[in-house]
Amino acid sequence: MQDTYSKLMIADALRRARAEAPFLALLLDREPALAARLDSGALPGLAEAVIDDPAMPVMRRLRLERRRLALLVAIGDLAGAYDLTTVTGALSDFADRALDAAITAAIAERTPEACAVGFAAIALGKQGSHELNYSSDIDPILIFDPDTLPLRPREAPDEAAVRIARRVVEILQARDGDGYVLRVDLRLRPSPEVTAIALPVDAAISYYESLALPWERAAFIRARAAAGDLALGTRFLDTIRPFIWRRALDFGAIGEIRGISRRIRDHHAQGQMFGPGFDLKRGRGGIREIEFFAQIHQLIHGGRDMSVRAPATRDALATLAEAGWIARDEAQAMTTAYTLFRTIEHRAQMVEDRQTHHLPTGAALDGLARLHGLDDGAALLALLRPHVAATARSYDALDPEDGDSLSHDAAHLEQQLAEAGFADHDAAARRIEQWRGGSYPALRSPAAREALEAVLPGLVEALGAAPDPQGALVRLDVMLARLPSAINFFRLLEARPALARLLGAILSYTPTLAEALGRRPELFDGLIDATALDPVGPVETLMAEMADAGNDFQAHLDHVRRIVGEKRFALGTQIVAGVSDPLDVSAGYARVAEAAIGVLAEATVAEFTARHGRVPGSELVILALGRMGGGALTHASDLDLIYLFTGDYMAESDGEKSLGAVLYYNRLAQRVSGALSVPTASGPLYEIDTRLRPSGTQGPLVVSLDGFARYQHEDAWTWEHMALTRARPVFGSASARAATQGVIDSVLRGDRPARDVVADAIAMRAEMAAHKPPKGPLDAKLSPGGLVDLEFAVHVVQLTHRTGFAPHLGAAIVELEALGLVPAGLAAAHDFLTRLLVTLRLVAPDAQVPAPATRALIARALGVADWGGVVASFAATRQEVSDFWAMVAGSRGVE
Template sequence: MSTPPLDALTDSHWHDWLTWAETQGLSPPADPAFATMRQRVWEASEYVAITAARHPAEFAELLASGDLAHTYAPGDLAQRLAARLADVTDEATLHTALRRFRRREMLRIIWRDLAHLAPLDETLEDLSELADVCIRGALDQLYPWACAEFGTPHDTSGRPLQLLVLAMGKLGARELNLSSDIDLILAYAQPGTLDGGRRALTYEQFFVRLGQRLVQALANQTVDGFVFRVDTRLRPFGEVGPLAMSFQAMEDYYQSQAREWERYAMIKARPVAGDPDDIDQLMTMLRPFVYRRYLDFGAFESLRELKRLIAKELYRRGMDANIKLGPGGIREIEFIGQAFQLVRGGRDPALQVRPIRAVLALLAQRDLMPAEAVAQLDAAYVFLRLVENRLQAYRDQQTHRLPDDGPGQLRLARAMGYADWAAFAVDLDAHRRRVQEQFDAVFALPTTETEVEDAPLSAVWQGDRDPAHELDLLARAGFTDSEQVRTRVQQFRDACVRKGLSTRGHERLSLIMPHVLCVAAGCAHPDLALERVLRVMEAIVRRSAYLAMLAEHPLILTHLIQLSSLSPWFADQIGRHPLLLDELLDPRRLYAPLRRESLEAELDALLVPVTADDLEQQMERLHQFAQGNQLRVAAADLTATISLMVVSDYLTEIAEVAVRRVFALSHAHLMARHGQPTDSSGADSGFLVLGYGKLGGIELGYGSDLDLVFLHGSDTVTAMTDGAKAISNEQFYARLGQRMIHMMTTRTPSGQLYEVDMRLRPDGAKGLLVRSLKSFAHYQADNAWTWEHQALVRARPVAGDPQLAAQFAEIRRAILCCERDPAHLKREVREMRHKMRTTLDQSSAERFDLKQGAGGIADIEFMVQYAVLRWAAQHPVLTDWTDNVRLLDTLARLDLLPGQCAQDLTDAYKSLRAAYHRSALRAQPKSVAAAELRPERERVRALWQELMDD
């Protein structure tokens, strides 16, 4: 049974249409479902009721076409408008055609929304598409008319320049509501002067006039109404700025004069008209303005302040019932999404999307917000946007205010599917309350901001109390040398003043520094911890984004101080590369280093936004990847979350993933320029990267360099690549190797990826950078020294062609399995070790060199290498591994070493390696006090004498 109508007037409008239909021999569908939908739509939208009565033929056509019941296919609207505009000859007829087209489509969209035939996403998409096609349709007519009148603007290459239209706000995100204005910014690629018309015009004058005509075509009120209200005040300089600006003028503005809120607005900027090349150029220029490459926690502070201003304005106007701007409204949901986008979008390009529901989904996927909270926000957004559309559908007016009269409340409730206002209000209030709770949680003031006045050590930072009182506070807090600590804090505070820190910077330090003092005081060595973290603070104090991050997330400070107290290396890394502070944000990630598959995925995400020809950014992202992951390994290592043997595994995998990506990027670059080498063996690239030393042995430490050897599969001297700019295979592979070394070793603002040592290649530093696999095999068989075969024990492929890798494995096995004279082999290994110790051992009476000292790591490595070369001919399984621990385990299983020799060497090796890692993290020489590890060292020396000196 149908519900009695609320308004007899709107019902009379239906009778008006029926009367007209009868005269035309028409009748509405007899389907009862249609009658129910019609009554619901007429009750909820006076606009539809009146429009159908005034333009009955349009509604009749909608009924006859079946469009009310169907979803449009992509491109339908554009085709329909093109047909409407086919006979347009001037601006007057253009205005009329656009308005009548809009009126028909609005009837359809509102009907489908109110009749519950279209979900919210379809309604928003249809409205946005309607605006897009109207903008483009109008411009397609206006631009040639303007060119005919004034002349056509061209760029320096002679290409005609077009007006570029950026949609902002809800249209930019394709989330337009039923009676929204559209926010537009107009631009053009290059300045210039037109001289083909009746009088000379600058390009700015041309495009401003074109823009004015576009705005008039869309927004002017005529007897047929309007198409869309247009707001152009989001453009640079607002209302006082030119309506259209050149890209260069826009870039200058956004780099030097744009305000913070303009960054938020630009999140949703979407080109809807313009030349594709111009669009790419403009969006590439704007992206760094919106998305910073660091985690920009200043966004929380700014959005928090913007929300305060909005709330203050609403309170002044008494507009708490505003579902867009009021408490728990649509804007708060958008602010939550925008905050995470601005903070993380530069590091995570996936967040650089416009629709808020897509952003919310990503927040859940990336665990940036609890899935339940995101689900609540998404449900609230859908509910509130439906309410917004139902409010605006009533009279096609841009309103967000809930009705306060009984009939209006009942009308809205029934349009939303509720029997009465009370039932509707319960759900509305619940959604708004949940939004408010999530908003307050996301934008809550950092803990230190509310506690700083009560923090005892804040007086030490402020330095405005009696020195004796400050010294007493420091002593009671746990600092050893209170006077030295007070002096150091004062020096840092004075340095901040000299550096001209902003007022906001000083405010942030007032939040941060008492917390720094408090956490440092709780460390095992508080004075040392404070000194180390102050060095980090000195490196970042002028960079407001990092101060904002620390102020917003005191937990980052806690991790920084505690880990720095354990390792000066950790503090030095952060000080040199403050971008690494980002890694301290999430303890789950900080103390859980990634394995190979996850490392690959993270590096993929970092490199996605970088173009193939942007070598500098490729290197920056690779550095960021390696440094961040090495920092996580160190954090887990320092807190004993992972064991020694796993530390090297993690560090080696980071290096392998980085080397493989450097190879892939370098190879792709050369392939694009020169094509693929021909007549080269291998499954794809014909190039192989070998890891020697610690990389080959899966034993990398902090700061280890990479021992690499490059091989290729081409044996024909005359073979060439197959590209347009063909070069010889030899040249191709040499350039490939050179580019890889350049990418890994060149220092950029973020440092260096890795030190690379190529001296283990055939003929050492005098040899070719890249050798063919066949010549490598000949060299190893005929010319290599014993120490080069020792090095081969630890060699393995780390990147490149899998077929060449298999061929190398066969060559390596064959070389290592050669029969050798044991006495001759032992003498050569022993002599080489003696030479190394003589030239490299840094041991003294007070310190023991962990690697080169007698009884150190190198002695163990040489004994293992000797054993492999000595017995591999009889036991080829010894060639299966490249790392010392598994090789010693294999030697033990084969019973090739006497007694507990293998186990003793393994235990000593692990102890020495652990000390080696600790020394690196303490930023100390790789040595220990002469008394440390003495039993392990003595056992290694004894085994050396037993195995190598007889």
């Protein structure tokens, strides 16, 4: 009776296979001997899939064995003769044999006389737990021992290992008319994007002991030495066992494990809802949730309770229940569900030999149901539905959503991001998932990801409320990618929520500051001090802060660059935060630059004199011109400098390597320029422009003060005298500065060649307009009626009337207004244009009309009600300046 029953079951299995599974029908055609025995009602043993023919090439033998095994396993499964354990065990055993045969063959092909040692495959995933799918790939980690791996003459071990690994993959994956053996996925190895496909065993051990991620702990629950040098593989696993099973479980580790459980639903938005197309593996309430339910409990308790370390999922559920860590009825329900899900998954894979985990849709779902012995797709869904629902409930209870946290459910997370203000919420969700997955070095540690989770809700809220949420998120991503560690950054944001909003504004409004932050994320640390948003102190205080007591010149350069970077960043942030007038910020930029000039020039002089001595009765003087001379820089300003020296140009230095004064100071000035401009590990400092020196680029870098005076008194052109109106000594002793200022004053008050100042100015302005047109409609500097026109007009008035020579343009205009030499209200025009220039250098450096939210920031910085007021004021101011320039240009300017 039993034989008759078995024959009927086999006959029914064959009928369903031929009718509903094209792949199985093909195998029955390709294996006529096996098909004949099956048709007779016999079920050959699985051992009959093995081909004992040493002469047959290994690739062909393994393909044929796989084909025969696939047929026998499938029919035995469909007939009810093989349970899930038998099916997955047979498939896993074959994968082990095939992988071992491939390794042996790959080594023998290269070194025929050598034993297959020094190379091992560590099976992970379902192969590792003897639960391999019907049509699964395998996920091994390939390791080798450089000391025992067989090598060809003069061959490096790592090169040999990679060649062996490539051949192993080729043997298993290559397809021909007989099909293939196994698909191989090597991406579970450490850092697959940068590491070789075969790893030295000691390097692999080092990685897992120090750098591995939480999901890798979960993966190694099911790891085992499966093929090749099993002693090598076992030694590796024994060594890293403490990494997997930790006896002490702190709150950070629990946070890691919760993160693993949450991410399961984040990767695959489709196939989550139950019904046709449901993903049996990744769907809500599916196979993966049962596996993770078991693994999470194993990670929590397995460090102290060795009984729960079972690799296979159903075994793990049983041991956890036996130990009392989970409820017995819950373990039984999940075991039943897992068995059913895996069985139906196998049915889906039998149809076309595809590694699919989805239920099909439409007529294909009915076909899958019939293959399983049901009437139609509705019956199959009815069979699965209660188990899916029960699994989802148990998994949800494991880690309920915290209402105050950012969701780990993909659909809910996207909804939260959309509500926060992210238009492309799908892209934002993917980026956040990358962070949660430890994709960057700064996010790999448990503490970093715990800190990330703590700050994410406030950060998303702040970025979502920013004017450009998506752009802010992308720029933050760039920051995180460059950070060596993110813990302090996140803790800072957590402790100071207002800083998260400020960060969102910086990343949205100011490409200049955002780029600086991307290069040097540590700049943000300076904002933790409440005084960071206060005006910077006087030059003397800044110089004291930049001073360095050490003797390492390079370290001193780095020190100054760090402080200057922090100060400039904080000054720009003051405008974004709306706490400072851009005019005050502009003056702050200049004080910071002057302090840097003083400190670095002093340090450079000290280093230079140690070798070359000093020129007796002489010293270096640095003269600032342009916006630096006027004490009103923007974030992007370069420094216009002239280098001078006092004393006799025929003198020589008194050092070990004596130099003549001219050569001495030219070399010294070059080094000062380098100290101020050459980037170091702490970033760049300033661009230095020395073209305003006597004779421009044709003249020497440094001239004596006497030579400078003679040139200015006798040979300088109008444009050079215009530049001199904003000159200011910023380095040198008090007496040297006074002497230099005396030369400037005498020249400006009339001790200079007679020129047609107006005609020269008109010609220069026309040439500038031809070669440097406005960058955009908001160019406050180069547009007609902008700051350049205002500067030209004021300098003409200063030179022709020989008065009002304050280096700061605004202060000079106030003096000239008081004398009645310029129209009333011109100082207000200067202030408006300067505020606009300083602000736009941060938020719209291209001088184009920015996004609406940024327009509001500009209006606030300028003290205007709205953007319409900005546009109107800009037009009116430009007209006022143009009228003034036209008036000056029409006057007589010959002195």
